Amino acid sequence: DVKVTQSSRYLVKRTGEKVFLECVQDMDHENMFWYRQDPGLGLRLIYFSYDVKMKEKGDIPEGYSVSREKKERFSLILESASTNQTSMYLCASSHNTEAFFGQGTRLTVV
Amino acid sequence: DQQVKQNSPSLSVQEGRISILNCDYTNSMFDYFLWYKKYPAEGPTFLISISSIKDKNEDGRFTVFLNKSAKHLSLHIVPSQPGDSAVYFCAASGGDFGNEKLTFGTGTRLTIIP
Numbered sequence: 001d002v003k004v005t006q007s008s009r010y011l012v013k014r015t016g017e018k019v020f021l022e023c024v025q026d027m028d029h030e031n032m033f034w035y036r037q038d039p040g041l042g043l044r045l046i047y048f049s050y051d052v053k054m055k056e057k058g059d060i061p062e063g064y065s066v067s068r069e070k071k072e073r074f075s076l077i078l079e080s081a082s083t084n085q086t087s088m089y090l091c092a093s094s095h096n097t098e099a100f101f102g103q104g105t106r107l108t109v110v
Numbered sequence: 111d112q113q114v115k116q117n118s119p120s121l122s123v124q125e126g127r128i129s130i131l132n133c134d135y136t137n138s139m140f141d142y143f144l145w146y147k148k149y150p151a152e153g154p155t156f157l158i159s160i161s162s163i164k165d166k167n168e169d170g171r172f173t174v175f176l177n178k179s180a181k182h183l184s185l186h187i188v189p190s191q192p193g194d195s196a197v198y199f200c201a202a203s204g205g206d207f208g209n210e211k212l213t214f215g216t217g218t219r220l221t222i223i224p
Contacts, residue, residue, distance in 0.1 A: 004153070035214070040119065042216035043154070043199060058211075090153055092212075097142050097203050099212055101153030 003027070006091050006102040013109050019078040021105055023091030032074035033099065034058075034066065037088040049074055081109045113137045114202050116215035124223050129187040131218050133200035136181065141204035144212070145174060145185045148197045157198075158185070187220075195222045 007022035025032065031050050035043040035058075045058030047066040055066050063085060067075045074093075078085055086109045092099040115134045123129045133143075141162040146154035160167040160174045160183070167174050173186045187194055197219045201212045 009151075033212070040216060042116075043201075043214035045211065045213070048211060056211075092153075094212075097212070098144065098156050098159065099201075101146075101155070103153050104151065106151070 004091055004093055004100050004102040006089075006105050008105050009103060011105055011107045013078075013081050013107065015082060015109055017078075017081045017109075019081050019107070019109075021076040021078075021089055021091075021107070023074045023076070023102055024072050025074075025093040025100070026072065027093060027095070027100065028071065029093040029095045029100075030071075031094045031099075032068065033092040033094070034064075034074065034076045035090045035092065036060070037090060037104075043090065046076065083109050085109050112216070113140075114200060114213050114215040116198075116200060116218050118218050119216070120219040120221070122221045122223055123190050125192060126189045129185075129190045129194065129220055129222070131185040131187075131198050131200075131220065133183045133185075133215055134181055135183075135202050137202070137204070137213075138181070139204045140202035140213075142202065143174070143176060143183050144201045144203075145172075146199045146201060146214075148199065148217070154199060162204075190220075190222045192222050192224055195220060 148154040
């Protein structure tokens with residue numbers, strides 16, 4: 001059974017903190033993605049990676065960076081958290097087109 | 111610029127009736143379309159997909175229709191059941207990054223009334 005695991009379900013951080021969201025997949029997929037979900041805005045792509053050490057900006061990369069040192073792990077980094085980054089963050093992986101999602105991390109920045 | 115649009119934020123349907131969720135897209139390079147279902151506090155799960163070479167795909171109670179000329183797709187659920195209450199996202203792939211990148215719509219919250 002396919003599995004995408006995000007390190008935290010809920011996270012509360014202070015403004016200005018550096019935040020790491022971790023995602024691990026066990027399906028040997030090449031592609032990994034970070035989305036955020038906000039009411040009325042759907043799922044918006046932040047960054048994606050199609051290979052180790054490769055990354056591409058999505059639709060809303062500002063304020064974020066990513067790291068993919070190993071095929072199974074894709075990290076999202078908030079360099080200096082701000083209140084407008086309070087959101088549900090979803091990691092996904094895919095081989096062809098069908099993407100498999102993690103359970104999500106609800107991040108609150110106070 | 112929203113390339114995939116779901117114009118109905120919410121929909122309520124009586125149990126046993128048909129639910130029809132709609133999705134429009136603007137990018138003519140999209141060639142593969144998917145529907146995902148999402149419960150609160152969970153990640154989206156894949157439901158059904160369709161390639162642009164087809165106009166219909168069926169899987170049990172779920173059927174997706176694609177009208178390429180209108181750049182429109184719809185998801186039909188029949189009969190609707192209480193467990194179908196969730197947020198439904200349509201997604202599309204193709205274009206610059208081929209099948210590697212999915213663009214999602216804004217979602218439709220479906221409520222099935224017992």
